[in-house]
Amino acid sequence: MLETSIAPVVTAHSAVHVAADPHDPGTAPGLVMTGGRTTLADLAASRGRPYLDDLVSLAPDTLAAADRDDRVVATAMDDPPAPATVATWWSGLRGADQTRLEQDAPVVVGNLEGVPYAVRGRANRAVLDAGLRDPHADASRVAMLGQVRDALVQEATGARRSLITLDTRGAGRAAIAIGDLDTAADVTVVVPGMFFTVTGQMADFTNTANTLWGEQATLAPVAAPAAGTGVAVVAWMGYRTPDLSNILSLDLARSGAVRLERAVGGLREVRDGAQPRLGIVAHSYGSTTALMALASGRMSADSLTVLGSPGSDVRNASDLAVAAGQVFVGGAHWDPVAGSGYFGTDPGSAGFGSTVLDLAGGVDPEDAGDAFRRPVGHNDYLKPGTASLHDVALIAVGRGDLVRDGVRHGGGRGDGVVQASPDMYLVRPQDLQPRD
Structure with a gap:
C-alpha cells in the first residue's frame, strides 16, 4: 500500500x-x-x-x-x-x-x-528456539517445546516442515506444515481427535501427516488437475482436544471449529487467486469439530474425509460446504467409536449422503501388485500399508472416484464396524497423562 x-x-x-x-x-x-x-x-x-x-x-x-x-x-x-x-x-x-x-x-x-507462511514459520521457530534456551522455563513447557522441536525434524522421505502455529499456554496448540502451502496443488489439513496433546503426540502426529504426504506424493501421476504443484499436509493440532474429564462435552469441538475456520481462512487469503484443492481429514472427535466448521457457513472444502467418527449435529452432507459427492466416511474393524452416533447423526449412516469407504483391505484395483491391509481399532487409519491411508490419499488428490465404496443396499455402513464400549483400541497408555 x-x-x-x-x-x-x-x-x-x-x-x-x-x-x-x-x-x-x-x-x-x-x-x-x-x-x-x-x-x-x-x-x-x-x-x-x-x-x-x-x-x-x-x-x-x-x-x-x-x-x-x-x-x-x-x-x-x-x-x-x-x-x-x-x-x-x-x-x-x-x-x-x-x-x-x-x-x-x-x-x-x-x-x-x-x-505469509514463511514469515510465520520463521517467527514461531524463533519463539521455539528461545524457549528451549530459556534456563527459567518450567518442565512442562520444556517438554512441550521439545515435542515441537522433534516434530520439525524432516524425515528422509518427506518434505520441508514449517511451524505455522505455536501457542504454549496451557495444554498448548501447534500446527506444522509439510510441503509448501504457498504453491501446493493439494493441501490437506489433518484434524486429530480426543487425547491428542502437543506435549504427548505432536511428533507422532506430524510423522503420521508425513506418511499421508508421502502417499499423496506417490499418486501424482493420477492426481486430478489443480492450481499449483505438489502436495502439502498440515498436522493441525490447533485446538484443545478432550481428555477423560471432558470427553462428554462438545464445547471443545465448538471452539475448535472456530479455530479451524480461521486456519482455512488464512490459507484462502494467502492463496488468493490460486486456490489449492483443499481436503479436510478428521479423526474421531476431530470429525465432530470439522463437521461443525463445514456446516457453519464460514468455511468450505473440496473434500471431507472423516475416520472413526462419533457423529455430530449435522444431519446431511448437503448441509456441509463441501463439493458435491466429496464427503467420505471410514470405519475400521473393531473401532468402538465409528458409527456410534454418540454426538448426533452418524455421517456414515443411510441417508446422510456420504460415501462409506470399503476398508476391508486387499489388492488395489489400479495396481494388481499393491495390497493393503484392513485398519483395526480406533487409531490405525493413517498407518502405512492400510487401505484407509491409500483411500484418504486418493481423495486428497481429487481421485475419490477410485476409492472402493463400502455402502450396502442403498446407504449405510458395511461389515466390520462395531458399536461397543471403549476398549484397548480406543484408550492407549500414552493417552492417559495429566492435562491442565
Whole structure:
C-alpha cells in the first residue's frame, strides 16, 4: 500500500494514516509509520484492525514487551482480526515495519492467520528456539517445546516442515506444515481427535501427516488437475482436544471449529487467486469439530474425509460446504467409536449422503501388485500399508472416484464396524497423562 498525497492525520498515537482498504470497509485507516505513543494498555484494549494498527505503532522497546503481555497474546491467539483484515494490513506495511514486527513480536506475528507462511514459520521457530534456551522455563513447557522441536525434524522421505502455529499456554496448540502451502496443488489439513496433546503426540502426529504426504506424493501421476504443484499436509493440532474429564462435552469441538475456520481462512487469503484443492481429514472427535466448521457457513472444502467418527449435529452432507459427492466416511474393524452416533447423526449412516469407504483391505484395483491391509481399532487409519491411508490419499488428490465404496443396499455402513464400549483400541497408555 503506497502513502497517499493527502496531509498526514496526527492521532493520539502520533501515527500517519492513509485511506482505509476499499475491499474491507470495516477496517480503520492503515498505519505506515509510527510515533511510538501507543501503550500496551491501548493495544490490549483493541480488537480487529485497530489492534493491528496499534501493534505497528508501538515504540521499539514497548513492542518487545508485547509478546510477554498475556492480554496482547490472548487477542492474537483467541480473538484475532479476520484473516482478510490481517492480509490487507500486512501487505500494506513497509518492509522495515514487517521485519521489525517479525523480530520483536514473533509470538503475535507467528500466529496471525493472513500473515505469509514463511514469515510465520520463521517467527514461531524463533519463539521455539528461545524457549528451549530459556534456563527459567518450567518442565512442562520444556517438554512441550521439545515435542515441537522433534516434530520439525524432516524425515528422509518427506518434505520441508514449517511451524505455522505455536501457542504454549496451557495444554498448548501447534500446527506444522509439510510441503509448501504457498504453491501446493493439494493441501490437506489433518484434524486429530480426543487425547491428542502437543506435549504427548505432536511428533507422532506430524510423522503420521508425513506418511499421508508421502502417499499423496506417490499418486501424482493420477492426481486430478489443480492450481499449483505438489502436495502439502498440515498436522493441525490447533485446538484443545478432550481428555477423560471432558470427553462428554462438545464445547471443545465448538471452539475448535472456530479455530479451524480461521486456519482455512488464512490459507484462502494467502492463496488468493490460486486456490489449492483443499481436503479436510478428521479423526474421531476431530470429525465432530470439522463437521461443525463445514456446516457453519464460514468455511468450505473440496473434500471431507472423516475416520472413526462419533457423529455430530449435522444431519446431511448437503448441509456441509463441501463439493458435491466429496464427503467420505471410514470405519475400521473393531473401532468402538465409528458409527456410534454418540454426538448426533452418524455421517456414515443411510441417508446422510456420504460415501462409506470399503476398508476391508486387499489388492488395489489400479495396481494388481499393491495390497493393503484392513485398519483395526480406533487409531490405525493413517498407518502405512492400510487401505484407509491409500483411500484418504486418493481423495486428497481429487481421485475419490477410485476409492472402493463400502455402502450396502442403498446407504449405510458395511461389515466390520462395531458399536461397543471403549476398549484397548480406543484408550492407549500414552493417552492417559495429566492435562491442565
